[in-house]
Amino acid sequence: MSQTGFTYVESVSPGSGRRGPRAALASDAAALSLDGDWRFRLAAGLHDVAEGFEDPGFDAGAWDVLAVPSMWQMHDLDGDAPYGKPAYTNVVYPFPVDPPRVPDANPTGEYRRVFTLPADWPATGRTVLRFEGVDSAFAVWVNGVRLGDGKGSRLPTEFDATDHVRAGENTVAVRVHQWSAASYLEDQDMWWLSGIFRPVSLVHRPEGGIEDVFAHADYDHRTGRGTLRVEAPEGARVSVPELGIDIAAGETVSLAVEPWTAETPRLYDAEVATESERVSLRIGFRTVKIEDGLLKVNGKRILLRGVNRHEWDPDHGRTLSVETMRRDLEVMKRHNVNAVRTSHYPPDRRFLDLCDEIGVWVVDECDLETHGFFFYDWRDNPSDVPMWREAYLDRMARMVERDKNHPSVIMWSLGNESHTGQNLAAMSAWAKDRDPSRPIHYEGDWDSGYVDVYSRMYPDHAETDRIGQKTEAPTKDPALDEHRRNIPFILCEYAHAMGNGPGGMTEYQRLFEQHERCQGGFIWEWIDHGVRMRTEDGREWFAYGGDFGEPLHDGNFVVDGLVFPDREPSPGLIEFKKVVEPVRITVDAGSRRITVENLRDFADTGDLEFTWAVEDGGEPEHEGRLDLPALAPGNAAIVPFPAGVGELADPRGERWLTVRAVLAKDEPWAAAGHEIAWGQGQLAAAAAPAPGSATLAASAADRGYLLGDAEFDAYGRLTALGGLEIEGPRLDLWRAPTDNDLRSWHAPLADKWRDNAVGLHRLEHKVLGIDAGDDGLAVTTRVAAGGAEIGMGAVYRWTHTGGVLWLTVEVDPEGEWDFPLPRLGVRASLPKAFGDVTWFGGGPGEAYADTRDAARVGRFRSTVAGLQTPYVFPQENGSRIDVRWARLAAAGGPALTVYGAPQFALTVRPWTSEDLEAARHRTDLAERDRVYVNLDADLQGMGSAACGPGVLPEHRLLPRATAFTLGFRAGE
Numbered sequence: 003m004s005q006t007g008f009t010y011v012e013s014v015s016p017g018s019g020r021r022g023p024r025a026a027l028a029s030d031a032a033a034l035s036l037d038g039d040w041r042f043r044l045a046a047g048l049h050d051v052a053e054g055f056e057d058p059g060f061d062a063g064a065w066d067v068l069a070v071p072s073m074w075q076m077h078d079l080d081g082d083a084p085y086g087k088p089a090y091t092n093v094v095y096p097f098p099v100d101p102p103r104v105p106d107a108n109p110t111g112e113y114r115r116v117f118t119l120p121a122d123w124p125a126t127g128r129t130v131l132r133f134e135g136v137d138s139a140f141a142v143w144v145n146g147v148r149l150g151d152g153k154g155s156r157l158p159t160e161f162d163a164t165d166h167v168r169a170g171e172n173t174v175a176v177r178v179h180q181w182s183a184a185s186y187l188e189d190q191d192m193w194w195l196s197g198i199f200r201p202v203s204l205v206h207r208p209e210g211g212i213e214d215v216f217a218h219a220d221y222d223h224r225t226g227r228g229t230l231r232v233e234a235p236e237g238a239r240v241s242v243p244e245l246g247i248d249i250a251a252g253e254t255v256s257l258a259v260e261p262w263t264a265e266t267p268r269l270y271d272a273e274v275a276t277e278s279e280r281v282s283l284r285i286g287f288r289t290v291k292i293e294d295g296l297l298k299v300n301g302k303r304i305l306l307r308g309v310n311r312h313e314w315d316p317d318h319g320r321t322l323s324v325e326t327m328r329r330d331l332e333v334m335k336r337h338n339v340n341a342v343r344t345s346h347y348p349p350d351r352r353f354l355d356l357c358d359e360i361g362v363w364v365v366d367e368c369d370l371e372t373h374g375f376f377f378y379d380w381r382d383n384p385s386d387v388p389m390w391r392e393a394y395l396d397r398m399a400r401m402v403e404r405d406k407n408h409p410s411v412i413m414w415s416l417g418n419e420s421h422t423g424q425n426l427a428a429m430s431a432w433a434k435d436r437d438p439s440r441p442i443h444y445e446g447d448w449d450s451g452y453v454d455v456y457s458r459m460y461p462d463h464a465e466t467d468r469i470g471q472k473t474e475a476p477t478k479d480p481a482l483d484e485h486r487r488n489i490p491f492i493l494c495e496y497a498h499a500m501g502n503g504p505g506g507m508t509e510y511q512r513l514f515e516q517h518e519r520c521q522g523g524f525i526w527e528w529i530d531h532g533v534r535m536r537t538e539d540g541r542e543w544f545a546y547g548g549d550f551g552e553p554l555h556d557g558n559f560v561v562d563g564l565v566f567p568d569r570e571p572s573p574g575l576i577e578f579k580k581v582v583e584p585v586r587i588t589v590d591a592g593s594r595r596i597t598v599e600n601l602r603d604f605a606d607t608g609d610l611e612f613t614w615a616v617e618d619g620g621e622p623e624h625e626g627r628l629d630l631p632a633l634a635p636g637n638a639a640i641v642p643f644p645a646g647v648g649e650l651a652d653p654r655g656e657r658w659l660t661v662r663a664v665l666a667k668d669e670p671w672a673a674a675g676h677e678i679a680w681g682q683g684q685l686a687a688a689a690a691p692a693p694g695s696a697t698l699a700a701s702a703a704d705r706g707y708l709l710g711d712a713e714f715d716a717y718g719r720l721t722a723l724g725g726l727e728i729e730g731p732r733l734d735l736w737r738a739p740t741d742n743d744l745r746s747w748h749a750p751l752a753d754k755w756r757d758n759a760v761g762l763h764r765l766e767h768k769v770l771g772i773d774a775g776d777d778g779l780a781v782t783t784r785v786a787a788g789g790a791e792i793g794m795g796a797v798y799r800w801t802h803t804g805g806v807l808w809l810t811v812e813v814d815p816e817g818e819w820d821f822p823l824p825r826l827g828v829r830a831s832l833p834k835a836f837g838d839v840t841w842f843g844g845g846p847g848e849a850y851a852d853t854r855d856a857a858r859v860g861r862f863r864s865t866v867a868g869l870q871t872p873y874v875f876p877q878e879n880g881s882r883i884d885v886r887w888a889r890l891a892a893a894g895g896p897a898l899t900v901y902g903a904p905q906f907a908l909t910v911r912p913w914t915s916e917d918l919e920a921a922r923h924r925t926d927l928a929e930r931d932r933v934y935v936n937l938d939a940d941l942q943g944m945g946s947a948a949c950g951p952g953v954l955p956e957h958r959l960l961p962r963a964t965a966f967t968l969g970f971r972a973g974e
């Protein structure tokens with residue numbers, strides 16, 4: 003088989019026949035979108051291509067029609083998936099590691115379309131074919147003439163087509179290869195997907211036009227003046243009408259301006275014009291500097307409350323609409339996110355326009371990752387092999403040139419997980435020379451020789467603390483220690499948002515606030531990359547690695563975001579919003595004062611309105627507005643409780659004062675009234691109900707026992723209360739393991755729990771004795787698993803006082819319980835009809851020991867379905883924390899009320915923990931005819947062990963002898 007003409011596929015060269023990189027510009031030059039329907043055929047490899055497909059006369063009439071932009075593996079996945087399926091691997095290359103060779107089985111898409119050159123297309127100048135993104139390597143023909151080829155999937159490529167485009171109909175043909183030498187540089191943790199996945203256009207380049215623009219717009223915070231200088235072709239004029247600027251290209255002007263920051267994204271419309279072309283720009287004046295060991299913008303240390311954002315759409319893969327990009331930013335801003343790392347490639351150029359407009363700090367990351375070489379000690383890693391140098395520099399140049407005019411971009415990142423090497427150093431040197439105004443970021447070289455910030459992923463809290471104090475271990479190369487010790491620190495990835503969690507965000511945030519050097523970071527990651535699918539009966543589910551039969555895959559590790567695949571916020575995002583809130587409100591009932599701190603870096607609180615509300619036992623009592631002067635960034639105000647609070651009558655239950663900061667007016671990303679921050683304080687406690695001393699007596703009855711209106715079976719298990727059938731509470735230590743329980747860099751907790759000698763998922767309950775009499779009913783048991791020597795003594799003491807059935811469970815670990823428990827509580831079940839749940843306690847969302855900041859105290863109500871968190875990979879979820887009482891009611895009928903003495907954690911499910919554990923996808927879960935109720939004294943925290951540190955010691959549930967009490971009452 004001859005492969006002549008295909009050498010570019012396995013060549014380390016970044017391409018041929020391409021035009022030089024330049025800024026993404028909005029120009030009035032003629033342009034023609036080539037998006038839309040293209041003829042398409044998928045070849046199995048280079049041996050299988052359609053010879054002559056590029057010729058205008060070629061008949062592709064029988065070929066399929068495919069949308070451009072799109073990714074070919076994302077088509078008709080519920081049907082016959084005509085173009086193959088997505089495949090997911092994280093670190094491992096899905097092909098033999100033999101650079102730069104790739105498999106013969108190399109799916110190759112052949113695209114053709116005919117377009118008509120508009121009649122008024124200019125006859126002079128150049129005509130350029132522009133691709134915003136093609137994954138992975140491609141070659142291009144116009145009217146049968148080959149223009150060149152390119153690589154660099156998430157970077158633009160332009161070809162000059164002037165000499166081959168003609169009036170009337172033209173044929174453009176593109177051959178795209180899934181695998182190429184460049185695949186070795188694109189080993190990001192995501193689905194392997196291919197095609198022309200970003201827009202394609204024909205653009206005119208007028209003679210005497212504006213090929214490139216580099217706007218330098220600095221801001222001097224001492225003088226309040228901005229300086230503008232725009233590099234553009236000679237003769238071009240630069241105008242900023244709002245500022246009265248009209249200068250020549252290259253000229254510098256300095257004048258008073260309002261600066262751009264992520265909090266105050268002030269943009270000025272500008273135009274750069276020559277006689278033949280006008281381009282519009284949006285200028286943001288700001289200066290980024292590393293100074294005093296800190297990352298500063300406009301002279302101030304900034305704090306990054308960031309997320310790592312992959313481009314993902316559950317239906318279209320990495321092809322995103324502008325609406326979806328905007329939605330991402332809206333959801334981010336609504337949740338107090340102020341920074342994005344474009345992990346791990348430059349995003350669609352339109353996303354950065356939106357970042358400028360809406361206001362987030364951006365770390366723009368180059369399309370580079372060679373992580374798979376890790377398994378072979380980084381042997382032959384392209385980062386340090388000279389033949390790859392040009393490819394590395396080409397990628398960096400294409401990113402920097404494209405994105406250099408965005409005020410939102412405050413740092414360039416060389417890429418991700420590509421170890422160390424001379425080619426990375428060369429990228430950094432090139433970028434510093436081309437754009438000295440932006441610091442360089444790269445995590446993979448811990449010695450930080452060629453970067454301006456010390457960046458790490460997933461260090462634990464203790465190490466972060468040491469770095470904050472500058473007492474971290476020295477660099478490997480002693481010569482670099484001083485440099486590294488004196489640069490700012492960021493966590494380019496932390497708090498892995500896989501499944502339930504991440505726990506421990508609060509403790510990181512405290513470190514960022516405590517240590518100047520720790521300037522925040524980026525949660526891993528923004529979105530679950532689940533692929534939307536439907537069952538035959540139309541139910542939606544989301545696929546992850548392995549669901550498409552990939553021989554090599556990394557399972558659900560691709561589903562680890564703060565939003566679900568459909569962009570609905572997960573509890574992790576709600577928690578993050580609270581943890582990083584830019585205004586902190588503290589309500590102190592003791593001193594009857596409210597403290598409001600403005601934790602922003604630039605903006606005052608003039609955009610916010612403060613409201614207060616008092617609730618008694620969850621019932622609204624009184625509310626009003628809190629008048630506060632606008633607080634400058636970094637400032638705080640302490641104000642007395644509003645007068646209305648003093649006028650309240652004696653409380654009937656627990657009384658809470660909640661103070662909220664909401665948007666005073668509409669913002670581009672949220673409507674007036676949107677909540678930014680809140681604080682709560684307890685004004686009055688309520689006596690927790692407790693069993694009285696004089697209980698009704700228990701007695702033996704036919705095959706069981708009776709205690710007031712409670713009925714028990716022969717094993718002392720509650721079967722009915724007030725005539726309400728109940729499968730009575732029994733000790734439960736199990737939870738469907740979370741991703742953080744299942745994975746760890748050390749020993750996953752779930753392995754311990756399922757160990758033969760432990761077996762928490764298969765506990766047996768052995769009754770040792772039952773005592774019925776004047777003190778009520780005492781049932782002594784021992785709970786242990788088959789094969790296990792260790793066991794948990796559990797005594798259930800039932801009493802009946804004041805119309806309430808009380809249960810005190812005394813547990814006593816026997817043997818070596820040297821590991822945290824998933825949960826400690828009891829589980830009961832009720833008929834399915836008990837589907838309406840009201841509770842007073844923490845809510846409205848789920849919360850665990852180390853993910854509980856967003857839970858506020860109040861009275862909440864939900865259906866059982868509404869209490870379930872739809873994690874793509876089913877696992878423990880839905881627990882509500884600090885519950886004082888809960889009422890489970892059947893429509894129009896009876897109800898069961900549970901009292902804490904004083905509190906418990908409440909979980910209600912339409913299926914069991916075992917069902918959750920067995921399920922691989924949401925659609926595996928079927929509602930049973932009962933509701934399952936977990937009433938827990940405590941639960942193990944969530945941590946972030948799926949990638950990073952586990953649960954902090956204070957949030958671990960270590961077994962010890964303890965007791966907890968619950969009350970039950972049946973009635974309306």
Ligand code: IPT
Pocket residue numbers: 092190191346418419459460495498526559562949
């Ligand atoms: C780190 C990667 O940078 C990121 O792409 C993602 O894979 C993340 O882990 C886990 O989801 S690398 C890891 C080995 C620390």
